[in-house]
Amino acid sequence: MNKTIIVLFFLCCATSVIAQVPKVSVSGTMGISYEGYGLDRNPAGWTGYTPRRPWNQVRFNFMPNFQFGKNFSLPFNINLAALPTNFAGPYSGFIPGGPKQNFKQWMTNPVNNIAVNPKYKWAELQLGTQYLRYSELSTGDIGVFGAGFDLKPGQYRIKFFTGTSQPGINYFAGPPLPGITGAFKRNNWMFQIGKEKEDKYEVAFNFAKGKDLISSSAPPPLTIKPQEGFVISMITNVHFNKGWYVKLEGAQSVFTTDLNTASSLLIKSFEPFIKAHTATIRDYAATGSLGKKGKNFDIGISSKYFGAGFQTVGYPYLQPDRLDYTINTKLNTWKNKMNIVASLGQRVNNISNTTLKANQFIGNLNWFTQFNDKWSLNVNYNNFGFQTASGLNPYGIKNVSNDLGISPTYTWSNTKMMHLLSLSYNYSKYDERDVLTGLTTSNNTHTALLTYVPSFFTKDVTPDFSLMYFYNDVPMAKTTLATLSSGLSMPVAKKKVQLRGQLQYNLTKLNSFKSDNNLIASCSVDWKITKQFSWNTYLSTNYFKYGNSVIPAGANYLESTCRTGFQYKFDTKKNK
Amino acid sequence: MKKIIAIVCFMITVQSLLSQININLTVAGRPPARLSDWANRRDVLTLIMGSSQAVRFDVKIKTEIKTLDGTVIGATNLNTAKTYTPLAGASTILNALDVLPLENIVFTGKHQTALLKTGKLPADNYMICVQLVRVPDYAPASAVTCKTFYLAAYQLPTLMLPSNEQELNKSIAQSAITFRWTPVVPASTTPVTYRLLVFEILENQKDVQALRSNQPLLDKNIVGTTQFIWQPQLSMMPYTAAADSLNASPQKGKKFIWTIQTLDNLGQPLNQTDGNGESMSEPKVFFVIDKNVAGKKKE
The missing domain is CATH 2.60.40.10 (Immunoglobulins)
Structure with missing residues (x-):
């Protein structure tokens, strides 16, 4: 509640400051939009297709940046949604008609963002929900609602932030199903101290911690355990002459995967930051890259190591226990008419040997050549392989993927228009070995796309046409898909209104079943009412009718989306 | 005289058997790789302790984790282990929290290193052996019961x-x-x-x-x-x-x-x-x- 008062206080201060100071410039945007979704399924009662958007949603954004003179700025970042639509994560299950969230939960729900960052010269105050990225191994993915600062006196860097990344949410079995996953309240803090000279070097130490409060939810979540984690890292980035650079980061994490477990003296604590339990683990991670960036030639080597026990609360989806190394290169040659981008790498999973070791090979190549004014060719090749030992099974896992794409493009023009004709063909082969029988299943896909785009020199109409053929062949299933699509874009009403439309027809055939038919139509109308004020509307409808590949035969659905919104662009500088 | 000696021997044997505790250990063939997770699931490990009316002493649970060649890689520190009082003539059901209390199990060598880093043991076949010992002399109070299991942590898809x-x-x-x-x-x-x-x-x-x-x-x-x-x-x-x-x-x-x-x-x-x-x-x-x-x- 105290944090809320602080935010409101700042909003009031900002308003009063704006009222008092006459010379103020504002940039940024604000707006409101409505999104409606409809789904009509036939025959009545058929549930073979489920809704995939909220039925109604209103979103509001307020993101102005008030600039007072040269040194003081007050940027707001407020994005709100009227209805929670959380699906993954601790908030998952908040659905219309279910239990309501309280005010604190609403404020810290990731669907909403309320933040203001007043800045005076090198000092920035950070209030509200902030997605702060200190480094690759410490913290960066999670939004935290709280308060902190970012100070940059001279070449020094001092950052601190503390707050709540999720409030306590009680487990709720439902109905309505699926109920609410629930969560423990998690408090976080993070701190960085370092020195930086832009485009020269950066050295910094990062500290980040998060801890769940066990008593914060009743009943507690069924599948989520209360956790505590602390990470310390050091980053060193150096940029040399002629484009050479070195970037390094090393980190150690101490993480308790279940705070309900007993305290342990056998495991070393990292006090005063974290006390050991029997479920506490401690491991290391490191990243490094070395390379050269140039106008026509880039080359770089990068490597990442994550120990099996490396976990941070700042990157909850990070996959540990792996070693990646990659070589990347980019080359522009032949007077910039040839462009080659390639990468080659390997990933080794289970370096700790807590599970079977798995090797992945990854290779990518993209080669573009502009032969002359008319002809160009793009070739790309992607490969990855994945292999493990057999373990308890008779055979190990072995998956190999190969993709080859060739895309020639031809352009020609006359005095009135230019034509672009592009053909793209892609062959994809994916082999999977069964660990019990040793038999390999091949999954082959052919994709061909023909695109024609005429551009008129004297008219504002821009149409495009495309035809796609897709064929996928796996044992027991052969799928053919053909798509015809056309789009049109044009300004009207003295270019104040931009119209765009698209029509797409798909025909899908599975084995010997009757074909499925699909028609998608969409359009958008962007009306620039004034220089700052615009009204954007988007409509889309999707009609799908099955042949007899599902029961009941002939089942169909009509899905429609409507989005309309007003947007105001602050831009006092240009007005003056 | 021979008959008297035989009767005395018989009585001593019976008394000894009556003062032993029967234990029955069941362990999932493929339990969770993270050992601290065992306590969260009742289906992972169960120890049924059945004692006769004659049992009148406290016991501790001596647990050893071994590789299949018999090398002990982790064992209970009996000095700090919890003491149990068997219910005379009744059965007591215990689970992983009691049998494998990680705060009292001392692991050695590379297994200790792996456990401290990851909370898991290296992927392999293992054996868990359990025996009840008397307090305070740690004399055997039950037979040793062993079960094998396979540990391998699942690595999620990339x-x-x-x-x-x-x-x-x-x-x-x-x-x-x-x-x-x-x-x-x-x-x-x-x-x-x-x-x-x-x-x-x-x-x-x-x-x-x-x-x-x-x-x-x-x-x-x-x-x-x-x-x-x-x-x-x-x-x-x-x-x-x-x-x-x-x-x-x-x-x-x-x-x-x-x-x-x-x-x-x-x-x-x-x-x-x-x-x-x-x-x-x-x-x-x-x-x-x-x-x-x-x-x-x-x-």
């Missing part, structure tokens, strides 16, 4: 296609997008379900914020294979033509984030204490762009 920040051609992606990922390692004894989730990243949203707050456009359960071809049935046309729009400009197209949630045969997350606790693989983002528009802008 997302392969679309690769991170890959730009897909709108004309193809509006009809079909191919998703590929690596399988769970090691292959599970029961079928796992890969739940493929795709979220649209809306304007002004961060990548992971979209994953944690939006309704997915695709929520598909896939069993037995690591590829799925999605027919999005979406107009990939951006919502607005505004070029300054963050995630929805004609050049950038639309932006999506996808992940795989791996579920066991009961529909529960496979690894509940690793990372996010939801068994969600590290997500990746991809763009669907109009390559013709993007190409023109570049020119």
Whole structure:
């Protein structure tokens, strides 16, 4: 509640400051939009297709940046949604008609963002929900609602932030199903101290911690355990002459995967930051890259190591226990008419040997050549392989993927228009070995796309046409898909209104079943009412009718989306 | 005289047997790799302690973890172990929290290092041996009972296609997008379900914020294979033509984030204490762009 008062206080201060100071410039945007979704399924009662958007949603954004003179700025970042639509994560299950969230939960729900960052010269105050990225191994993915600062006196860097990344949410079995996953309240803090000279070097130490409060939810979540984690890292980035650079980061994490477990003296604590339990683990991670960036030639080597026990609360989806190394290169040659981008790498999973070791090979190549004014060719090749030992099974896992794409493009023009004709063909082969029988299943896909785009020199109409053929062949299933699509874009009403439309027809055939038919139509109308004020509307409808590949035969659905919104662009500088 | 000696011997034997405690140990063949998780699941380890009326002493549980060649890699520190008082003539049921209290088990060598780092032992076959000992002399109070088990931590899938920040051609992606990922390692004894989730990243949203707050456009359960071809049935046309729009400009197209949630045969997350606790693989983002528009802008 105290944090809320602080935010409101700042909003009031900002308003009063704006009222008092006459010379103020504002940039940024604000707006409101409505999104409606409809789904009509036939025959009545058929549930073979489920809704995939909220039925109604209103979103509001307020993101102005008030600039007072040269040194003081007050940027707001407020994005709100009227209805929670959380699906993954601790908030998952908040659905219309279910239990309501309280005010604190609403404020810290990731669907909403309320933040203001007043800045005076090198000092920035950070209030509200902030997605702060200190480094690759410490913290960066999670939004935290709280308060902190970012100070940059001279070449020094001092950052601190503390707050709540999720409030306590009680487990709720439902109905309505699926109920609410629930969560423990998690408090976080993070701190960085370092020195930086832009485009020269950066050295910094990062500290980040998060801890769940066990008593914060009743009943507690069924599948989520209360956790505590602390990470310390050091980053060193150096940029040399002629484009050479070195970037390094090393980190150690101490993480308790279940705070309900007993305290342990056998495991070393990292006090005063974290006390050991029997479920506490401690491991290391490191990243490094070395390379050269140039106008026509880039080359770089990068490597990442994550120990099996490396976990941070700042990157909850990070996959540990792996070693990646990659070589990347980019080359522009032949007077910039040839462009080659390639990468080659390997990933080794289970370096700790807590599970079977798995090797992945990854290779990518993209080669573009502009032969002359008319002809160009793009070739790309992607490969990855994945292999493990057999373990308890008779055979190990072995998956190999190969993709080859060739895309020639031809352009020609006359005095009135230019034509672009592009053909793209892609062959994809994916082999999977069964660990019990040793038999390999091949999954082959052919994709061909023909695109024609005429551009008129004297008219504002821009149409495009495309035809796609897709064929996928796996044992027991052969799928053919053909798509015809056309789009049109044009300004009207003295270019104040931009119209765009698209029509797409798909025909899908599975084995010997009757074909499925699909028609998608969409359009958008962007009306620039004034220089700052615009009204954007988007409509889309999707009609799908099955042949007899599902029961009941002939089942169909009509899905429609409507989005309309007003947007105001602050831009006092240009007005003056 | 011989008869008297025989009777005395018989009585001593009977008394000795009566003062022994029968134990019955059951252990899951493939328990969770993280040893601290054993205490959360009652089906992992059960020890039934049945004592006769003659038992009038306290006991401690002596547990040893061994490799299959008999090398002891972890054992109970009896000095700090909890004391139990068997109920005379009744059975007591204990679980992993009592039999394998990690705060009292001392591991050695590389196994200790692995456990401290990861909470797991190296993937291998192991044996757990349990015996009750009297307090305070630690004399055997039951026979030694052993069971074997296999430990291997599941490693969640890595997302392969679309690769991170890959730009897909709108004309193809509006009809079909191919998703590929690596399988769970090691292959599970029961079928796992890969739940493929795709979220649209809306304007002004961060990548992971979209994953944690939006309704997915695709929520598909896939069993037995690591590829799925999605027919999005979406107009990939951006919502607005505004070029300054963050995630929805004609050049950038639309932006999506996808992940795989791996579920066991009961529909529960496979690894509940690793990372996010939801068994969600590290997500990746991809763009669907109009390559013709993007190409023109570049020119």
